[in-house]
Amino acid sequence: MIIAEFDHAQDIASAAERLHESGYTRLDAYTPFPMPELEKHLGIPRSKLNVSVFVAGVSGTALSFLIIWWTNAISYPINVGGRPLNSFVTDIPIMFETTILFAAATAFILMLTLSGMPRLWDPSVELEGIERTTIDRYWLLIDPLDSAFDPAVVDEMRQCGALAVRRVES
Amino acid sequence: MTAAVPVQGIREDDRPDVVLIGRPGDRELTAQLVGAVLSPPPWINKVLLVTGFVTLILFAAVTYTVLTGIGVWGNNIPVAWAFAITNFVWWIGIGHAGTFISAFLLLLEQKWRTSINRFAEAMTLFAVVQAGLFPVLHLGRPWFFYWLIPYPSTMDVWPQFRSSLPWDVVAVSTYFTVSLLFWYLGCIPDLATVRDMAPEKWRRRVYGFFALGWRGTARTWSRYRIAYGILGGLATPLVISVHSIVSMDFAIAQLPGWHSIIFPPYFVAGALFSGFAMVLTLLIPIRRLYRLENVITTAHLDLMAKMILLTGSIVAYSYTVEIFLAWYSGDVFERWMHLHSRIQGPLAATFWIVVFCNVLTPQVLWFKRWRTSPRLLFVVTIFVQLGMWMERFMLIVTSEAQDFLPSSWRTYRPSAIDMTILFGTMGFFLFLFFLLIKYVPFIPIAELKETRFKIEEETRGGPVMGP
């Protein structure tokens, strides 16, 4: 594994762009803040999160409706102020809220779990200077097993403004 | 090498449209913002001590109420709801600005959101905590609050979902949960930053614990952005729905002055109105005390002031419409409520305070000079919050005090306990709030870096225009 360390967002962006153009596919990066265009260059596919979130939301809607309908109209039907036993109109607020609740919770949980969180330890923490990637350093990771790999990439990175380029075992 | 892109051109401090002054490099920016947490100012402990004490008083008053019965309040028949519900609506209203700012402005991709959203969201959470106290406390038998939740009981009886109170339970708890998730998701990268920057090992441990093992890999970031976007998209309609539902606690009833179709939008506007005011009330001193003028700039104040002016105008309009509809309906009860009871009845004072605070005061914000003057702005926001509390009090109490049968008309006087609880919640709120700014980076570091990066991208060098 080759790590190119940058201290500038623009630099890592342009570096990634170059590698991308020269056909690298197995790239990754550590950055202090999200960089959409970088993700593009690294060829990261867009997450499918939204689909599961939608499903969760709909099930929330259905569940709350079923509860209200069954408890108030089926389990113990009681005449309340001459209103209908199953009065859909008054179900809407709760149905809406549960939709949001289920969807939001799912989005949050999936985001974490898909990223291997929560955790306290992962291999990367062993890397020298990794802590600065959440502060002011930008790491570009190049996999030597990449089909388009070329040892010259090290100098290439240096030209792109990498402070240091090192090889680490992983 | 890590120095910021040199600042050129005119001084920006007096440019009220700049959302980030200077071009601090990643490290300086991080240092400044994390500094607030790693080396908090000494005065904050005193503040925590005082507010903490007030909180204890609140708990004492609450315990006394629960043990003795809510007869210790000023409530009576007909005025069966008074302070408790007023406080509830007021706090939940305040709790609306935070999520609105971070979610709604996120969708609109407003840069000026960045510096204030964390802050505003935290305020939301703590305001909702205060609000959440009252629906339980105001019950005659609070220890049976769980009967509002549909669980299979040995009695085979269920909640009654045609009432707006179960709606409240769901709405408020959903709102709290979603706001919490939204806020925490935003916090994670910054907690990681603190973890990695903290000198002491215990700090690294603690913040590491809460950072959930964040490592900003590009893949995580992309998932993060989508999740954050989704939460924003969900939270925006949620904000609107929650206060609409709160307004239905009154709108589904048939009391003159409660049974009104314009309540949901009217209440939402009012909520944002008071919410933005509260954000400014807290922002202005904090910005000064922590010397954050470079990230929380005059532009922010200016834009917030404009929001207050906007929502305030909607509120003022709603007042007018209410009174007009009452007159136009020709309904004897509605007319009495709006044309006599409220404006010249025993509690008329509240109405006029409301008009002064919510309609007249915000008018000064038409002028840029005043919008950008922190001191004046601070005063205005205080008035707005007083006004909004009074508005809820007026809506609730006057309608109950003089409804259909004159024989049961009565007015209302709060008891000492009522007052203690109201001010107690304020203390509790500030306690939680200062606890937060002592331990959590209350200005989003990663997002600010991102913003700064965007600005650089857009304009190489040169002062950056805000939205």
Add this chain to the structure above:
Amino acid sequence: MTTSDDPPIRARRLEQFRPEVTRRGFMHAMGASFGLAGLSACVRAPDKEILPYSRQPPEVTPGVAKHYATSMSIDGYATGLLVESHEGRPTKVEGNPDHPASLGATGIHEQGMVLSLYDPSRARAVARGGQPARWAAFANAHATMAAAKVHFLLEPTSSPLRVNLIGRIREAIPGATFHFHAPLSRNRAWDGAALAFGRPLDVRYDLSLAKVVLAVDRDFLASGPGWLVLARQFADGRRLLGQSDSMNRLYVAETALTVTGTAADHRLALRPSQIVALTALLAERVLAGQRDAPPELLGALERAASPAREHAAWAAAVARDLLANRGAGVVTVGDAQPPAVHAIVHAMNIALGNVDRTVRYAPPPIFEAGEASHDLGGLVGALAAGQVDYLAILGGNPVYDAYADQDLGQLVAKARGSVYLGPCANETARPVDWFVPEAHLLESWGDGRAFDGTVSFAQPLIAPLFGGRTVDEVLAVFLGQGAQAEGSHALLRDYWRGKHGATGFDAFWESTVRRGLMDRTAIPTLEQRIAWGRLQAAVEKLPASPADALEIQLRGDPRVYDGRFANNAWLLELPDPVTQLSWDNAALLSAATMTQLGVQDEDVLELSYEGRSIRVPVLAAHGQADGSLTLSLGYGRKGELAVGRDVGVNAYALRTSLAPYANGRIALTKTGEQFPLARAQLEFDLHGREDDIFFHESLEEYRKDPRFTAHKNTAPETLYDLKPGAPRQWGMSIDLGVCTGCSACVVACQAENNVPVVGREGVRKGRRMHWLRVDRYEAGEEQLFAEPMLCQHCEKAPCEYVCPVNATNHSADGLNQMVYNRCVGTRFCSNNCPYKVRRFNFFNYTDDITPLERLVLNPDVTVRDRGVMEKCSYCVQRIREAEIHAGVEARAVRDGDIRTACEQACPTKAIVFGNVADAGAEVTRLRHADRSFAVLNDLGTVPRTRYLARIRNPNPELAR
């Protein structure tokens, strides 16, 4: 806590009434401590005990209430009652339908009486000089008094037994003197009759024949002998069921607005002195055509009438109306008026040919009525002269309520010995040597006579809780038997055996005790001829009314009467039927007079007269005569009273033998102080909501359009149609035309439904708990209409759909059910109830009361916990009981099987309850009758309680 699973208890053992921890009480305690953790749901019900009878009385089935007949006498006039008993524990009073003075109805005092039985202030032992003593010691000490000059001071009595005992004592003790004292005595009425006819007489009215009634300072719809009957007859005379029905007309002339005044078609508010003059003026007009009336009399009347000239037109109209209805009119006058006025009124009734039709005369049932023994002066003289060896005060509270100038408190000490038989350590108990606790009516055997003389029995429902004794038992002691003296049961039985004879006595006795009265014992009425000469002489002597000084009227109080009910929490909490003032009394002034004096509500005035003075808060009273101040007697009690001590001010302090009722020479000074009054209703103005809340119309208009309320008797258009429910559908109809607002229903409801008392502060804060209240609304200067307001049991109840836990909802038979044990107390239902009939337990009101007071609780009704909502249930416990009973007997529930407490108590039958799905039911007929309407009909609540509009019958001559 007295509730469904209380053990059957023998009432004779008070110590068995131990308030056990109930599940509810326990939950509450736990709830308070762990409540918010929700743990209370997991608290086990505590273990309880069952105490069965050791020897079960044959008549008792545990759990089945029984009713026993008895009778209650006030100032000697008996009213028949039926008392409900649960395992020997009386809890509720109803009227005895067979009794001529009740006809099944009751007033607030009958309803409230049962609470006094469990009054914690009741004296618990015989005492001598403040030290506990034994009954035997007392009895033996008083067995040998034959030689002494013994003075007995009793309340006026009609009891045959007591009269007999008095006779026997007079023989046994030659020096015995009997005095009869009642602060609101009828002496003036009897003197008036003596003046006119030469002997004291009671007047008996038959209002069922009356077309025109003139009441001069006479509250005959809420007080006085036989008022329940008068109210019923009066109501029957104006119960309109169709436009062809006729309707009587009521004129009232009085100072302070009374219940009768609020029922009047025309009312004249006059200062006390003007009332005399007005009567003279009316008499002048009425007697003008009278042959045998001497012309000098007319002259005298004309002179006496001069202060009332300003009301000549009114008087003329009324006189014409009376003359136009000869033989179908009634003129009646209050006991407070001087004898001459009574005599004048007798003359008027004779002149109008009313006698022997609507008005009859009969000797009073009261012993020695109108004789010197009824004047306290005799005793006062004897005491002052030190001629009293022994003074026996048996009943009443003379030291408190005697005239201030007689100063009985000091004089009692002048007797060489004294005893007081009284309910508690009150004012009179202080100066005496011996004190004997008096048995409560419900602990006593005794008899009495109704206003018409019908002999009525009183039987105990419970053995004396504190060894109380009856007047008769104490009298028996003085007959020389001492401790061997018989108990009241034996005394009564022996006396009547003597009267009846041994043959068939047991049957006679059994039936009399069971029915509570003796048939054919009414006192026959007598022909009377009036002595015009004496009348004229009396009229000549009528005092000229004082100058325009502020005149003060002292009167018996509608709630505590003469003070005997001043320790009764129900009656103190009950808002005054007219002023809606609860707890204290106040100086009533007209708004005009108040501005004149520059005072406002709750300002404290100092009233002083002949060196005595009291401080009393002011209250603006509707219909109060300008230039007059009205103050109720019976408040400001001293002594060991748990509830009534120092409630209100003692007006007796200003009451002298010279000016017992009206006084023009009392000085007023402002003190600048304020006193917080507990006003149950603050707003009397309808704010132009007549057509939504209270319909009223003149007879003339009503006849033109009898269905003028129809548009408010039909539910507005609705999204949700009502589903057909059970075969029985409960509903109620209240006739505002005959409701006088006497408030008997309010106390009846309180007694039946365990409605807690919240006290002065509670009422002031607006937390009264009455399920049924009587609203008062202004209409014009002289009209103050009454509207009983209780849960309307809306079919589209706004309270129901806002309850988050289904604690209030609708039963298939149309009841708006309130489930206390499910209520969490959000109070949303109260907010959304447009009638504001829901009541909230802000504190745990019933936990504060003593075990003794708990005994009054109705075991068929849940005692509500702190923090729950409550309201009128249409007496659902009675409905379900009746249904279960019918079910066990395998039959249907019949119309009239079920009567709510308010309906049962109502003297005028204004309230009718029943099954509105039963076409034949009375309530159904009234519901669809003319002038039926729903309060706040346009809100679409579809109330099950409907009202009949009030129809006034104004005299066209006087109608503006």
Add this chain to the structure above:
Amino acid sequence: MQPVFPRWSNSIYRWTIAALLVGPASFIALLWVLARTPYYTGENAVRDQPVKFDHRHHVRDDGIDCLYCHSGAKTSAYAGVPPASLCMNCHSQIWTDSPELSLVRTSFYTDTPIRWNRVNAVPDFVFFNHSIHVAKGVGCVTCHGRVDEMGLVFQARRLSMGWCLDCHRAPEKFLRPPDQVTSMEWVPAGPQIELGRRLKKTLAVNPSVECTGCHR
């Protein structure tokens, strides 16, 4: 860098988080279960009595009808506990000097009630009425169990609101001919449901499921 947390800390961490989430939930579940345990409902809890009265002997051996002692059940809300005088009807003749009965004799002669411990209790806000149940053919055994097999009596059923509703919603499952109400051994000849339906019609049984049927 030198990591803050060792590798193995992950699993602990995740378990902790899981526990924080599951903990409160399971506590609530615990309460929910507890409310259904005999501990809470008081089922099957034998309660000691001042007099060792044995229903097995009186009911099974002597064949005394329930209503002889609990006569209130026919006419009143309370079945009632017999007065000592009733016991003495027999025990003035037999076992007149049994020490077991001394308390009964004392009670009778000194006219002081025996303090029995309550076995079957419903909360104060529940108004249960025996007479209507007896009249409509609900057997004693249905709610009180095989009292004839109990030495000391215990509460045989849950007596919770849900339990009441089970029958009030479907009485046909439990009804029996009124003359068999006090029988302990009675079993329906045919299928209970058909008999129940018939009885429901003939006895006009329509139990209330209204709140005020029991709460007043």
